[in-house]
Amino acid sequence: MDKIVLNKDKKKQMIEDIKEYFSNEREEEIGDLAASMVLDFVINKLAPEFYNKGVEDSYRYMSEKIEDMLGLEK
Known part of the structure; x- marks a missing residue:
């Protein structure tokens, strides 16, 4: 999985x-530093x-839908 990167505004919020x-x-x-560390912990x-x-x-979900579609075959 790629590392999660948040844009500046989203991270600030x-x-x-x-x-x-x-x-x-x-x-x-x-403070901001402690909150940022909590956020980093959650992300990582x-x-x-x-x-x-x-x-x-x-x-x-998709597997169930594919099975439903296969049931339509004649």
């Missing part, structure tokens, strides 16, 4: 979202699992 989460849910203020360690699950689900 995600960092702000992480800071807001820590503030609202944990009553803890974290957790995101591949979500990606693989999406690929697996897509494969299963």
Whole structure:
């Protein structure tokens, strides 16, 4: 899997979202660096699992549709 690269604006928004989460849910203020490190952890360690699950689900879905199409043969 290729490395996930976010555009500057999207990464900035995600960092702000992480800071807001820590503030609202944990009553803890974290800075940009800490939030960026959390984001990097999620991207590098957790995101591949979500990606693989999406690929697996897509494969299963497409396989079912192909089976449906083959059922139309005369």
